[in-house]
Each structure stands twice: as C-alpha cells, then as structure tokens.
Amino acid sequence: MNEEPVARPMEHPDAETIRRFACVAATRDENRIIVRHLLRGCPECAIELTRSWLSPLTVDPCAYDKALDRCLPLLGNILLKQ
Numbered sequence: 866m867n868e869e870p871v872a873r874p875m876e877h878p879d880a881e882t883i884r885r886f887a888c889v890a891a892t893r894d895e896n897r898i899i900v901r902h903l904l905r906g907c908p909e910c911a912i913e914l915t916r917s918w919l920s921p922l923t924v925d926p927c928a929y930d931k932a933l934d935r936c937l938p939l940l941g942n943i944l945l946k947q
C-alpha cells in the first residue's frame with residue numbers, strides 16, 4: 866500500500882485580486898486567501914505580486930486612504946489604553 870499522493874492542480878487567485886492585495890485594497894478574506902496561497906509557494910503568483918508592486922500604474926490611488934481607514938481605529942484604541 867505505497868501509493869503516491871496525487872498532486873492536485875493549484876488554484877490561483879485572479880490577477881485583479883492580487884493587484885488589490887498589492888495595493889492594500891483587498892478584503893480581509895482576499896488577503897487571507899492570497900497569503901495562504903503564497904505561503905504554499907506558488908512562484909507564478911509571487912511573480913504577479915512582484916509585478917503589481919513594481920508597476921506604478923497598478924497602484925490604486927485610494928489604497929492609502931483604505932489602509933489608513935483600517936489602521937486609525939486600531940491606533941486610536943492603542944493610544945487610549947496608554
């Protein structure tokens with residue numbers, strides 16, 4: 866009973882989701898999916914992510930606002946506890 870495990874094809878997040886991840890505009894669930902996928906070692910998506918980071922045309926101009934909207938309440942809570 867020494868059967869080789871059957872390799873299942875890896876499902877990749879779509880390029881648009883990777884672009885949103887790179888621009889800090891992905892949803893929390895999308896972030897989890899992409900991080901989990903990248904931790905599995907997918908070189909294709911790692912390359913796609915690198916392209917998204919290196920290409921200034923793919924940066925969502927609202928990305929900073931979205932990131933700050935997420936971080937400011939957390940920062941406020943931290944500062945209020947001190």
Ligand SMILES: [Zn+2]
Nearest residue numbers: 877907909910
């Ligand atoms: Zn992939």
